[in-house]
Amino acid sequence: METDPSENMGDVFVHRLKELSEEDKKRLESQNSRLIPEAKAAKLEREAKRHWDIFYKRNETKFFRDRHWTTREFQELINFDPQENVVFLELGCGVGNMVYPLLQEGFSNFFFYACDFSPRAVEFVKTNPLYDEDRMKAFCADLTTDDLFENINEGCANLASLIFVLSAIHPNSWSKVLDVAFRALQPGGILLFRDYGRYDMAQLRFKPGHKISDNFYMRQDGTRSYYFTEEELAKLFTEAGFHILMNTYVQRRTVNLKEGIDVPRIFVQGKYQKPHVNGM
Template sequence: MEKDSTERVGANGDIFGHRLKQLTDEEKQRLENQNSRLIPEAKAAKLEREARRHWDIFYKRNETKFFRDRHWTTREFQELINFDPEQQIVYLELGCGVGNMVFPLVEEGFSNFYFYACDFSPRAVEFVKANKLYNESKMKAFTADLTTDDLFENIAEGCVDIASLIFVLSAIQPSSWPQVARVAFRALAPGGILLFRDYGRYDMAQLRFKPGHKIADNFYMRQDGTRSYYFTVEELEKLFTEAGFEILMNTYVQRRTVNFKEGVDVPRIFVQGKYRKPVTSS
């Protein structure tokens, strides 16, 4: 990623900037090779129909062991800590998985938060409810499909102060993104904030896909049948602006995943955003 006048370095070495990564000739060739064998339309349609089943199988196989708890969120999203401690905050995690974001907040003592946590996978929600930190007086976990309106069978519109959509939108069919953005907008109270993080365009994971895994431009099938999209900041700005949000932050995040023991040093690119529902929203 090239440096520009808006680039900054975070406390943990993450680099934030607005320019798209410039590809090497080798990386361009990798992307071109992916087009030699695309996933047929019939198979792509089947993946969409069976998306819930693939995620349920994923959680059956991995249980709570695959994703790490997200202890970085209070560092990256100051909205989680910059409030009057006497104020009651309603927090909604859209696509909670097994609670890797909610439970670290519980452990950090966010006693004035009431947590809603929903996921597409019933099995993931079962794992949330089985967690020793799950407290029905402070938390409600439930199954919801963000591409429909069924979220509002469990929460009232306009009741949420802070919502998060962390590594969720990339797993959803692109044609459904506007609906997901509208659902988040409707859930938030005026002035409420949506916190966002997901995979960025030309992330190493995207470049590593072999022929036979590409569904459409920048949209791929993993080996386990789950899917992943790789975003630009321009796509996200358009999506959330059209849903009614004000853009507070919308940037690429470049970092390195390093494991010295295993000799792993992988450059990663994410997108990160903070989007606000206007106070005067109708």
């Protein structure tokens, strides 16, 4: 699970660069010795949905832990008037590890839309005992297309989230994903974001034969992951039309005492707002 350090460090990336050991630098260099061939990379893109469906077939609901940290990290989730009706859209919901903790915490004034690329993941959301059609709607959607708007209206969401989702999508499609998110939000709506940061422990551990392109990798199961800088994200979201409320690195630890795991992690975290009608 993830535990917090004593404080968030916006300049953690600078520190991490300085702290890279010679061994880590050699690992990064060795990743370039055997790249994934273009034909295989193209096949991974074509079969992305299948790989995620197989992932959820194998792991069911047991792989990711519930995200009880979201209300602590994103105050926007709790800053609403309890009498105000709020529409929350989770883009890339997986098996409901964010939406169900929010349901359990109350949020009786929220209506939740939850979508995912994987039909199997959406089915797990729907078969959860907490699934309530009066309070939520789960459905499949490919965020690199306009699929989303077959199930929701443009401009309907007060809040949306992209939590560990963009990194799994080919960089060529990021602008489309952010366009879809932008259109789903109402003016003044906020997109909450967290994903993997550059030189995170997981990136350093990839061996030769797993690198697709710069900072973009294939995992053993065929799913993919990109590792971002805050500068990249600032440019992406600004070009998509968002105002940046927050855009920074955060340092966390992955701790599993049973397995003797205690390692530093680097994530990128942001809050991005769709401008109000008057542009403010």
